[in-house]
Amino acid sequence: MHPWIADRTTSFDSSGIRKVFDLAAKLKDPINLSIGQPDFDVPEVIQDATVDAIRSGKNAYSPTQGIAPLRERLLAEVRAKYPGQDRDVFISSGTSGGLVLSMLSMINPGDEVIFLDPYFVMYPALVRLCGGVPVKVNSYPDFRLDPAKIEAAITPKTKMILVNSPANPTGVTATEDDLRDVADLAAKHNVALLSDEIYSRFYYDGDFASPASHNPDTIVIDGFSKSHAMTGWRVGYVHGPPEIISTMLKIQQYSFVCSPQPAQWGALRAMEVSLDGHxxxxxRKRDFMVQQLSPHFELTSPGGAFYLFPKAPAGETGSAFVERAIQDGVLIIPGNIFSDQDSHFRISFAADDETLRRGAERLIKLAGDNSCSIC
Known part of the structure; x- marks a missing residue:
């Protein structure tokens, strides 16, 4: 290792997802079921609002906490959703920026952070970057948020419980009862509760639930990247106890500075855009993929997000199956990128219908099943 490189960078590897994306660039016309972003474009009214902001000179730094109209709109929404709670909000540089600032604000070296396995790839890396200790709670085979397992993982060193519902990579949604119990656990043990809610609008069965409804000290991270296809625009937001938010802002001043101002004006317009059609x-895409694949793969039907996390065929690791799939022109993500286990793989159904049909057909054939109904 080069002598100038900091030791902290050796505690985690580069994202395996990026490696798959690099591979995708080398394939000719692959069936791409790997990308974790919507397949629709940013709605034109949002684009127009952003262009108007650029052309009217709104191109400088915004206040670190974000432009006032967007913050005020978000704060009104948060206060209506959580009446009686003392919560503040600021605009982060994407939800990833919110995660970074959360960890830097609350995690000391040696602090333990509990989250489910499988997990979003960034979680363990960020915990280690801060000198913390990732504590992964096995959620196989159904990927449920089990309060009993969470409680069993709590030690005197536990600083934070991190929940993600709907979840990446499984798409599984936690029940309100389980979220309530975990919220109560965090309060009981005086542990920070961080809720990553970036997929909150992609919720297909029932109503979205947040642990913040049951624990007013919950720190919530959300944003516009997934809901409005604004992944490259870097506009997220965080709300929670004012002292925590103030600390995160202090760090944002010396790191991200602010979210891009023109994109914030686009996000303000996005709050008026209905997503019901999407x-x-x-x-419908979820239902199609579950219907096609569930007879051939062991999988849990996702209640949200746009992912499936099937188990590889018997006798085969997830990474070995993914390698065969990629050789056959189907881009999917090996499950061991998101997990300590190498038994599953991730599919994104954020793709057009024809791509999904072709992808399902190829995957079923790779599973060795010749009874495919769409082949």
């Missing part, structure tokens, strides 16, 4: 479309 959500209905993704529910």
């Amino acid at each position: 959500i209905d479309d993704y529910r």
Whole structure:
């Protein structure tokens, strides 16, 4: 290792997802079921609002906490959703920026952070970057948020419980009862509760639930990247106890500075855009993929997001199956990128219908099943 490189960078590897994306660039016309972002474009009214902001000179730094109209709109929404709670909000540089600032604000070296396995790839890396200790709670085979397992993982060194519902990579949604119990656990043990809610609008069965409804000290991270296809725009937001938010802002001043101002004006317009049509479309895509694949793969039907996390065929690791799939022109993500286990793989159904049909057909054939109904 080069002598100038900091020791902290050796505690985690580069994202395996990026490696798959690099591979995708080398394939000719792959069936791409790997990308974790919507397949629709940013709605034109949002684009127009952003262009208007650029052309009217709103190109400088914004206040670190974000432009006032967006913050005020978000704060009104948060206060209506959580009446009586003392919560503040600021605009982060994407939800990833919110995660970074959360960890830097609350995690000391040696602190333990509990989250489910499988997990979003960034979680263990960020915990280690801060000198913390990732504590992964096995949620196989159904990927449920089990309060009993969470409680069993709590030690005197536990500083934070991190929940993600709907979850990446499984798409599984936690029940309100389980979220309530975990919220109560965090309060009982005086542990920070961080809720990653970036997929909150991609919720297909029932109503979205947040642990913040049951624990007013919950720190919530959300944003516009997934819901409005604004992944490259870097506009997220965080709300929670004012002292925590103030600390995160202090760090943002010396790191991200602010979210891009023109994109914030686009996000303000995005709050007026209905997503119902897109959500209905993704529910239909979910139903199609579950219907096609469930007879051939062991999988849990996702209640949200746009992912499936099937188990590889018997006798085969997830990474070995993914390698065969990629050789056959189907881009999927090996499950061991998101997990200590190498038994599953991730599919994104954020793709057009024909791509999903072709992808399902190829995967079923790779599973060795010749009874495919769409082949």
